[in-house]
Each structure stands twice: as C-alpha cells, then as structure tokens.
Amino acid sequence: MTVCNPQKDKIIIVAEHDSVSAQQIISTLTSNGFSDIRHVNSGEKIYEILRPFHDQPERIGLIVLNDSLPKCQLLEMSQSLSCATDGSVIPFVILRSSDSADSAAYLEQCQSEASSCLTYQISTPVDPQLLLLSINFLMRLKQERFLRHQQEEQLINELASKSVIEAKLKFLVAHDELTGLFNRNSFERQLRLIMNLSNKLKKEGALLFIDVDRFSLINELEGFDVGDRLLVELTILIRKLVPTSNLFARIGADEFCLFLENKTKKQAYIVAETIRTTVENFRFFTGEICYSASVSIGITALDNSMPAQHPGEMILHSRQACNFAKINGRDKIRIYNQEDIAIKERRRDIYWVPIIRKALRENDMFLMFQPVVQLNNGDISHYEVLIRMRGDEGKTITPDQFIPVAERMGLIHAIDLWVVENAIDFLAALPSYMSRISLAINLSGTAFQYPDLLQVIRDKLELTWVDAGRLTFEITETAAVDNFERTRDMINKIRDLGCKFALDDFGAGFCSFNYLKTFPVDYVKIDGQFIKNLDNNETDQILVKSMVEIAGKLGKKTIAEFVETPNIALKLKEIGVNLGQGYAFGRPERTLLDSHQVSLAILLNSQKRRPIDTEFL
Incomplete structure (x- = not known):
C-alpha cells in the first residue's frame, strides 16, 4: 500500500x-x-x-x-x-x-x-x-x-431509454444496484441460454471468476462507502477491456463473473491476464490515501465433449480454480482442470466433511490402543491411543482417510477434544487393578493454539480423579517448531497439571537438536523413516544412535515407532532406545489386557512372524 x-x-x-x-x-x-x-x-x-x-x-x-x-x-x-x-x-x-x-x-x-x-x-x-x-x-x-x-x-446512462422510476425498478430486478451489472440470478439465466445454444452449435466459450483480493481490508480500514466506490471503479475498468456484449455480473460482495463467447481457454487466459495486469497497475484514491488492488481469476471453458449441464456447475468450477489461485498467493490466474490433484482433494473434502460432522455428533468414533514396550524387559510401558471412525455396515475408517480432511476444513480441534475426553474417561472406567495403565494421546499441530484445550484437560482430570501422570500427549516435531513459543508455553501449563509429553516424528525436521534442548518433553519419538530399515541400513543406525545419545544426555527417553520385526527390536535394544512400538509387539486393539496376558500376547505375536531372542523378552 x-x-x-x-x-x-x-x-x-x-x-x-x-x-x-x-x-x-x-x-x-x-x-x-x-x-x-x-x-x-x-x-x-x-x-x-x-x-x-x-x-x-x-x-x-x-x-x-x-x-x-x-x-x-x-x-x-x-x-x-x-x-x-x-x-x-x-x-x-x-x-x-x-x-x-x-x-x-x-x-x-x-x-x-x-x-x-x-x-x-x-x-x-x-x-x-x-x-x-x-x-x-x-x-x-x-x-x-x-x-x-x-x-x-x-x-x-443505463436508464436513459425509459422513465426513471419504472426503469430503475425493472433494472434492479435483474441487476446489481451498486455496479449496474447483472446479478447472480440473471447471470445464471443468461448463461443457461448461451450454454444450451453453444452445446447445440458446438461453440466455444469461457467463464472468468474474478475475486478482488483482500477486499475486506478496504472495508475495515475505510468503511463500506469507500469499498463500494472501489468496486464501481473496478467494474468500469474491466468493462473497458471487454466488449459490452459479453455477460458480466457481480455475484458476491467482491466476486464477479465474466463470460467470454467464442473464446478458447488460451484466448480466455490472455483476456484474464490483461484484466489482472490492468487492475494491478490501477490506483484507487480516497482522501490522501492511495491503494493498489489485485484480483485472482479462475477460468473454466465450455467442453463440447462433456457439456456442463447447469450454469451453476460452470460457476462452481471457475470459483474452485479462483480459490486455488488465491491459495497459491493471490494476484494469479488458474484454469480449472478436473484431473488437478487440488480439485480432487477439494471434492474429497466435500465428501468427507458431513461424514466427520455426523460421527462427532452421533459419537461414531472409537479408540484403539497399541502397546509401547520397554525394550530392556518386554514389559508394557503404556499404550498409544489411536482414533477410528465407524462407517457404513460396521466398516472401520482409518484416520489417514479423514484426519487430513479435518485439518484442512477446521474440524481437527473438535476431534482433538473428543479424543482427550474419551481417553480420560477410558482410564477412569478401568478396574483398580489396572490403575497403572497409562495412555499416550496424539494431538494435532493446531491443538496447542486453542486455550480451551488446557481447560478441558484440567476439568476432565478433576471430574474423573484420574492421575495426570497417566497421560502423555504427543505432538509432532514440525508442528512444535512452526509455533514454537506458543506451543512451548501451552505444554508447560499442561505439564504443570502432571501430564507428560512426547515429541513425535523426531528427526523429520531440520532443526531437531537445536529445539530439543529447550523443548519441555519427557519422551522423544524417533520418526519411523529411520526405523523401518534399521537392521539393514548403517546410516539409519548412526542417526538413531546420535538421537539416543543426545536425548539421553538431555534426560529424555526415546521411543522407536514402526518396529515391525524382532530383528529391528533387538537392534534398537542394542543401540540403547528405551521403548518400542509397532506390529512386532502388537497391533492396535479395542481392549487392554493385564500385564501377564500382555507379555504372553507379545511373545506369541512375535513367534508368529519369526523367532525372537527370548533373552530380549
């Protein structure tokens, strides 16, 4: 500015x-x-x-x-x-x-x-x-x-041919009052006629969805009157760049649609670039302040091989392309492509969001537990809590299908709170002879940005009388580093309640050791990429050994995940890793066993895969 x-x-x-x-x-x-x-x-x-x-x-x-x-x-x-x-x-x-x-x-x-x-x-x-x-x-x-x-x-000028009162009423039914452009309903009606004719005659055409970047900032700084003047001036500016015969509409507060008849995608992109450049060079004055403006533009073209059935579909596609242009930095142009990974991901999000909301509302989620084993004697240290969702006909939906969607669509915090509350309730419901059982709970990267997390944990512990020391919260290294100061402050407050913390996926980032020395965690969970081939990869062995040595000197215990075979488990014990987790010790289950049954289950589970040194167990 x-x-x-x-x-x-x-x-x-x-x-x-x-x-x-x-x-x-x-x-x-x-x-x-x-x-x-x-x-x-x-x-x-x-x-x-x-x-x-x-x-x-x-x-x-x-x-x-x-x-x-x-x-x-x-x-x-x-x-x-x-x-x-x-x-x-x-x-x-x-x-x-x-x-x-x-x-x-x-x-x-x-x-x-x-x-x-x-x-x-x-x-x-x-x-x-x-x-x-x-x-x-x-x-x-x-x-x-x-x-x-x-x-x-x-x-x-718009109403010159008719009487002012009568023409204005008719005009406002089909047009936007501020800019004089078609409104959304009129635009869709006109576009439907054009699409029907184009489909029959195999004519080309393209739709531009134009969004004014950061328009809300003008309204906040200068007020709605100034924002309205900006929209009017941008409308006049764009009108001068295209023939008046083209459909031009304002369909939202700062959103416009422009249909270009007989234009290919390439020609439409040239027009869009002209509009984008002209707006970029435009200066808007209000009082003594001069603002620059920019627009993001999405383009979709009529496809005669797969004709769109409804103008709303064409608008939706161009709007999706515009949204991706904004996500990629604004002041950009994006052409809709149904094979685009981002488009497929958005469709996937649209499909999963109501399912996730329904699962949260109707309690169609459940917890599973995977043992974390002490490598020096084979005893269970604690269990990691894993979330699953019930699908149709009793099908179990794994988190890799719905957690990424929840993170993108703002539902992940509700899932975080659900897991915390249900995990504590699970501990509270265990019989007294299983009071030593403790749980590790995964939290999303954004969990510590919400102050209500601390209150939920505190209230739940007070209500259930569960010992806070039986809870370990896991946070990924990348999430911790991205919001280091705020995350560290929240972790310290939760640790003051008596809870423990583990730094998950350790080694996946680039500043691991630098942050580890000041990060308040009790466990360091080594990223699985270093564990999967540990028994055959000398480089991985060297890296894991260095992580173990540094973590030990900082007073933190190490956990290795993705321990799939007894040989890897033995190599981890040899290197000095404290704890292990993976299919070599047990898969996630809905229920827990007492300590003797757990040790027996681990032994049998390992023997089914390949023999394991009994001294290790």
Missing part, C-alpha cells in the same frame, strides 16, 4: 493583483506540496487558463480570488463555476480585501441558496493556516461531488 495525495497535483489559480499578497499565497501553497500553481492579475486571464481544460474539469483544483481583482465579474464568475452540480464544479476561496458591495451581495445570496456553491470567504491579509484549511476542505468537497456525479451519470 502506497500513500500519495492526488489533490496536490491539481491546478490552483491564484487570482491576486497585489504582487506581495500573491507571492505569499504562492509560497504557502508551494511549501505545502501543491505543484501546479498559476498566477493571474485580472479576471479575463482566469478564463484563458480554464479554456484548454473545458473537457477536463477535474484537472482544475480551485481558484483563490481577490474580490477586488480587475476586470472580474465576481458574482457571475463564481456562480457559474462554483455552483455547478456536476463534475465541472470549481471551488472558490474569495479574499475579502474590502467590504465591497459585490462581495457582500454574493455572501448574502450564497446564504439564501443554502450554499450549494463551493465557496469560502476569508479576510485579508491572508492567514496561511486558514487558507490551507479552506483549500483542502473545498477540494475534498469537489472530489466527493465529482465521484457522486460519476455514479449518478452511470445509472442515468
């Missing part, structure tokens, strides 16, 4: 025959940034300056006029120029050098006409401060009158 004052580039005419007074006025204006000042010493010379700008009245800013100026008809001149009701109005600052009859009569007439004239009288000798205030005030009034005239003229 750049700041400039276009008013100070306007022509200021100083009509003063007193050379000393004229020089003082010119000096005052120059020192305050006015760059185009014209001095005259008679009334007839004022018209000499004005004539070349008869078709550009906006170039003239204001006239400073001495009421005793020679060859000047004060009343006639000021009334014809300053009392105009259209954009040609020119304000006057009248310097009263005497109590002249003309000046007094003019003042009395202005008062009797409720002062529709843009004039202001000050006495001489001129007070520089009062002069500047008068000039700035009158020039702003001129600018507002000019802009109002533009909007009124636009509406009048």
